[in-house]
Amino acid sequence: MFDNFPLWPDRASTAAGNVDALYIFLLIVSGLMTLLIFTAVVYFAARYRRQQGVQAEQIEGSTPLELTWSIIPMFVFMAIFAWGAVVYFKGRTPPRDSTEVYVVAKQWMWKLEHAEGQREINELHVPVGRDVKLIMTSQDVIHSFYVPAFRMKQDVLPGRYTVEWFRATKPGTYHLFCAEYCGTTHSGMIGSIVVMPPAEYEAWMSGGTTGPLSATGEKIFAELGCVTCHRNDTQGRGPNLQGVFGKPVQLADGRTVIADENYIRECILDPGAKRVKGYQPIMPTFQGLVSEEQLNALVAYVKSVSQAGTAGAKTAAVVPPAPAEAPSKGSKVQ
């Protein structure tokens, strides 16, 4: 499976090629620079070795030279910065229709749950050629989800979601490492990313599941009583969540925020922090009452009621309750 003595990591994602290109460029630039300095030092040291009767020549300096070797490196550095920034930007912007996988890190294992419902421990099966977005949080300390073959890494924090994405290009099994020191078995918190051709992946997917994550979320949504206030119309004591996800929300304190994963999570755990305008501060906190996995399921559910149905896609912002409002046209989630 793995080489005996690799000097270069596998290239298994679309990002890998971009990162490698910049790296090779830097290797060349650094190599040349190193060669230049080494050669100059060795040559000068030999050529100007102390000899009887030969005095050193006192050269004060040369402002043009100083400016040259300040400005030219500056331009080279700016080029490297720009290139690195472009690669970074691409790597940090998940494409719109990525398949989502929720990751919960804990000392010392990775728990993963596909949006379709498959659960994995320390292993992640993905299809070749599909954009996969990881929505990650930690149960305890800071970890970091690192796949060298994809050239991607993102710290996984307790208390919030962080996101990374990739598109695998080559079937195979690749290392997954935890890259932020997290205690005793930090170096044992490793796993594999299994990249499969699409047909094989579909086969693997259909092998037993508890149903999509959003369905689990819908169940929890009902069990915890969320549905009593967050109704599918405008009569609820809480905002209608249909079409909310991913759109701007006006808050009671005047700010406007985007309803992303972190916002949904924060609303569940600390409802007063970013209360929606026009609603009373009556939502109880669920801190300590929901696990990370349950939070992931709830977030997946809220997302799902924004993707399904046309009304969800058209609503620009959560509207404060008004007396005569047309009932929402969003279709129910399956």
Next chain:
Amino acid sequence: MSMATATAPPVERENYLNKHYGVGSWLLTTDHKRIALLYLMSITFFFFIGGFFALLIRLELLTPAGDLVQADTYNKLFTMHGMVMVFFFLIPSIPAVLGNFLVPMMIGAKDLAFPRINLLSWYLYIIGGVMMLHCMLTGGVDTGWTFYTPFSTAFTNTKIVEAGLAIFVAGFSSILTGLNFVVTIHRMRAPGMTWSRLPLFIWAHYATSIIQILGTPVIAITIVLVAVERTLHLGIFDPKLGGDPLLFQHLFWFYSHPAVYIMILPSMGIVSEIIACFSRKRIFGYGFVAISSISIAVFGFLVWAHHMFVAGISVYAALIFSLLSYAVAVPSAVKVFNWTATLYKGSIRYDAPMLYAFGFLGLFTIGGLTGLFLAALGIDVHVTDTYFVVAHFHYIMVGGALMGYLGGMHFWWPKISGRLYPEGWARLAALIVFIGFNLTFFPQFILGYVGMPRRYYQYPPEFQVLNVLSTAGATVLGVGYLLPMIYFLWSMRYGKPAPDNPWNAAGLEWKTPSPPTTFNFEVEPVVTWEAYNYEEIDAHPDQEAPSVG
């Protein structure tokens, strides 16, 4: 065969070493030179402790499995290696030893501005060191030297508070040293010693002192917050209690990034002195080199979050810090070019100090260039938290700072001890260090890019070959460091007595006897010449430098 040195020394002249005898005269001294030696003994002690931990780390990493020590022990080893080396060796080393010894002498003063505070500084270092030793002996710490939260505040049960307080106390030592240097350099220069006549060693220490003064208090308060949070279970950094772990990282790196410039700037100052002396000419672009030290100190405060590109900061913050990190690279590059240009049309000798300076040029260049890799956002995502970073900072701190320190110790050893070290052994040691160093750390760049994370106790088998190479290099490197220990000690008893200026070097410190008297100068010098006036010195060779010690 040298003419000036006699084979049998005459009745020993009174100097700072033999003026008073007895432990009390050392422990209560206010002589900056004696305090420098007190520091020399202490930091050497901690260097070997940190080095011992490194040895154990590399031994464990010979095999992919975790089979030498237990996982928790390994975690403590790399943590203590980092804490001891950073806070108890690298940060004090050059300023507290060579800086303390030379700053007053180079500017023509009798002592630092605050000699008693200087002694206090050493005692604080010792107290911090004893606390750290006690902490290590009674269980140690396993958070990594960066002690990120919430692991360090709410999860680990090792002795964070004690280690933190040890570093807090040692930090005060650092602050006071910096304070002393800044006031001294401003107020105690001899008549005629204008700012533009100062040796570059002084400029480097001035810049370092600014960082020590302004940066260290921030990590001090960070340690206080961590200690309070841990003890009282508060939520300043713990998300479960409403806090933010990233706030810790910002506060930590706000000091710890400038700290790396505390570690490298003094070494750059030494390299300037050595290259000038052994090329017999003024440093090319003196003004630019001086200003670049100050620029590095200032810009160094603006780049801290380049340690946090994947930590969860916003993309826009990352862009700004990446940009600024490239800006801070420019003055360092400028220095390397200036040093190289100094060699041009020089009259060069390959004495041990110069070999260390050459080694510095090569290794600092590589280390600095790999910094460009890390500052590139796209690449950093892949290599941060891997052995690539480990290799990068060891190239700078060991290949750079430590090489400079050793070069400086060799260069000024005759002045400090009144003895010559054995030149043949010194050149051999320099070569061994250079070879051992590259063998240890170059494979780690490759290891990092193929994906081996840092702080790993066990690793996949395909990483073994590179790890074995690295460990082999480490043993060679260890030999290279032991040699100077041995022959410096040997020279104190058996070394040839040194003339006042064995290198015919420029600088006021060389106008004193070797070793100097307690008050350095019998008559206050009046400076009428520029720094590095080698043309003048070589026009009047009143003393031949010995060819081999």
Next chain:
Amino acid sequence: MSDSPTVALHTEAHNPALLHHFATEEQQRDSANFGMWIFLSTEVMFFGGLFCAYLIYRRWYFGDFAAASTSIDAKLGGINTAVLICSSLTVVLAIWAAQTARRGLLLAMLALTMVFGCAFLGIKGIEYKDKFNEHHVPGASFSFHEEIPGHPGQYANPQHAQIFFALYFIMTGLHALHMIIGLGLFAWLLWMAWKGRFTPEYHTPLEIGGLYWHFVDIVWIYLFPLLYLIDRHK
């Protein structure tokens, strides 16, 4: 050969307070002052980290911080502010007394400064006791159930309020520690003044002690509005 110090000294009489590594009294005085200013800059950075943490959390949890701030006694805080400002005045007067050789006034002003300092600490102690009684001290027995000012019916998040109080105690505690050190310093200065060590030509310890005291005062001038006066108009 003896290691005689620079020829300039000992051939002329000098103030016994002049240390031998300095060439002149002016150099020594300048160095001492400069050194104290640099030390104060380290103190600014030290408190700065705390202020930074405070400002960030205040922005994030403004309502909760406002509620917590309302629950600490701004009257006592205000009195303390006046006490410290007066103490800075007495420090300045003490230095003037030394400059003009007024021994009695010098001793009185130094003593009065210490009285003000003790008064400050005493009032602080009362405040801390109140917080302890109200269970606002962070830790196991912390409890906070207050409304956010301007939002009747909405209660502050106790976790966020606890962060406020944690920072409150750490910041004012650190400040109080500096006050105590200041008192020790001034006790020493008082003793030196009693012994007649200060003259119009030499009173550097007073000057640098005074600088330190003024700094501690200024830190409080920032702490008071930041901690005590959030959203008080509501």
